[in-house]
Amino acid sequence: MAKPAVILVGADKGGVGKTTVARALLDYFLAHNVTTRAFDTEAPKGTLKRFHPDVTEVVDITATADQMKIFDTLSSDIAQVTVIDIRAGLFSPTLRALRDIGFLDAAKKDQITFAVFHILGPSLASLEEIAETAGYLGDAAYFLVKNFINNTTFFEWDQATHDAYFKKIKGAQEITIPKLNEMACEQVELASVPYVSFVANKGSDGQPASYSFVLRGYVRHWLGNVWAEFDRIRLVELVAAEPQRRSARQA
Amino acid sequence: MSRPTPLFIVTSSRPRVGKTLLARVLVEFYCAQDRPVCAFDVNPDEFTLLDYLPAHTAAASIRDTRGEMALFDQLVLGDQVPKVVDLGYAQFERFFAVMQEINFLAEARRRDVVPMVLFVADADERARLAYAMLQRRFAGLALVAVFNLAVPQIARHVASFPPSPRGGPPLALPALTPVLRSVIERRSFSFAAYASKAADPTAELFEWTRKAFLAFRDLEVRLLLGELRSDLKHSA
Numbered sequence: 001m002a003k004p005a006v007i008l009v010g011a012d013k014g015g016v017g018k019t020t021v022a023r024a025l026l027d028y029f030l031a032h033n034v035t036t037r038a039f040d041t042e043a044p045k046g047t048l049k050r051f052h053p054d055v056t057e058v059v060d061i062t063a064t065a066d067q068m069k070i071f072d073t074l075s076s077d078i079a080q081v082t083v084i085d086i087r088a089g090l091f092s093p094t095l096r097a098l099r100d101i102g103f104l105d106a107a108k109k110d111q112i113t114f115a116v117f118h119i120l121g122p123s124l125a126s127l128e129e130i131a132e133t134a135g136y137l138g139d140a141a142y143f144l145v146k147n148f149i150n151n152t153t154f155f156e157w158d159q160a161t162h163d164a165y166f167k168k169i170k171g172a173q174e175i176t177i178p179k180l181n182e183m184a185c186e187q188v189e190l191a192s193v194p195y196v197s198f199v200a201n202k203g204s205d206g207q208p209a210s211y212s213f214v215l216r217g218y219v220r221h222w223l224g225n226v227w228a229e230f231d232r233i234r235l236v237e238l239v240a241a242e243p244q245r246r247s248a249r250q251a
Numbered sequence: 252m253s254r255p256t257p258l259f260i261v262t263s264s265r266p267r268v269g270k271t272l273l274a275r276v277l278v279e280f281y282c283a284q285d286r287p288v289c290a291f292d293v294n295p296d297e298f299t300l301l302d303y304l305p306a307h308t309a310a311a312s313i314r315d316t317r318g319e320m321a322l323f324d325q326l327v328l329g330d331q332v333p334k335v336v337d338l339g340y341a342q343f344e345r346f347f348a349v350m351q352e353i354n355f356l357a358e359a360r361r362r363d364v365v366p367m368v369l370f371v372a373d374a375d376e377r378a379r380l381a382y383a384m385l386q387r388r389f390a391g392l393a394l395v396a397v398f399n400l401a402v403p404q405i406a407r408h409v410a411s412f413p414p415s416p417r418g419g420p421p422l423a424l425p426a427l428t429p430v431l432r433s434v435i436e437r438r439s440f441s442f443a444a445y446a447s448k449a450a451d452p453t454a455e456l457f458e459w460t461r462k463a464f465l466a467f468r469d470l471e472v473r474l475l476l477g478e479l480r481s482d483l484k485h486s487a
Contacts, residue, residue, distance in 0.1 A: 213323060217355070220354060
């Protein structure tokens, strides 16, 4: 049986598209028949919950009761993968809390699969977060995500700066989220449905909707490219890893 | 069994090859049979088809997403009303880039819309490259080369536009004499009205119109048979 998997999606800076990535991850796992549950740390009213209400719970990750709700139930059969969308500013504190409760040790002992999707913004401050995050990561699979969904240009990075920061974490992998047509992006927001539902022309109640075919096409194309990135990093294999297999790979 | 919806995209990557004339005669082919037809004029700043056939034509633009939605959301409607797109050379690349990105052909197939591209050939190398690009990028698309014999030296370039597996043999449009060209260029001239009233079947314009209408009938049959063949292949 696969180990429980926890995926943390975060950044210390706001507005870099954390929830977008969390939504794409939930859609990806759904399409690959991997059961998921999600926690939205934007208490009291979470954005992720608006799009994936059936599998998402809003929590205050700084509260012990809510930490218990997430981490004490990992071994239960509720879901194979737990996705946690970390609110801006709480990324480093959450990693610190995970270290303090022994979660990072459990990942090290191969009892849990732990992956971090660190969403990067265009500023140098965003790169500096990498150094800060690195101290907590231990055995986690670490993914640095360049999010271009809003046509961000990573203008402050030159190659030397980029390399200096990216090489700080051994084994870190880069993921690129491409740009999505602005109007398509806006319409999915207004529809408040998962990307896959929008593509399938379904409303939040599962009934047929009347979204533009053109916009659905743009979202389908974009989602296909995002999923190709997830395929490239072998995400399904990562979360399906059994304790022995992972140990063998490490050996 | 519902009838598929034909969609003709009349285009060229080069200007002044008779593309709008072809789109216009195609629309009038349906008008002559009292069949409904819907046309879209995708020529920025110069809506000639709209000028000729305002009752059947809508101006369309794909300069922004709103325009793309307004056009493609109509083109993918499986309402059994034949549609004709007069696609200007300036919009050629953008149109097919969008078509590919939104996976138009898959959705069209799902809704029983059968597209056919009528590519008006030109002696310019860029036309050959554009035709080859369509063949490469849209393997399942019915692509038909059209040789307008009024285009200088076009007969020498037939081999540059090989037939596509789903499109079949090319279509040839005979050249009209300058006098007749000036007649059909009048805004008030209608091929459908002329075909229904012409008394002399040996007249050059009558013959030209008859040939064009027959060719369109052949294209429509080719399209619908192509679909039938594809359905039979899938059900076998």
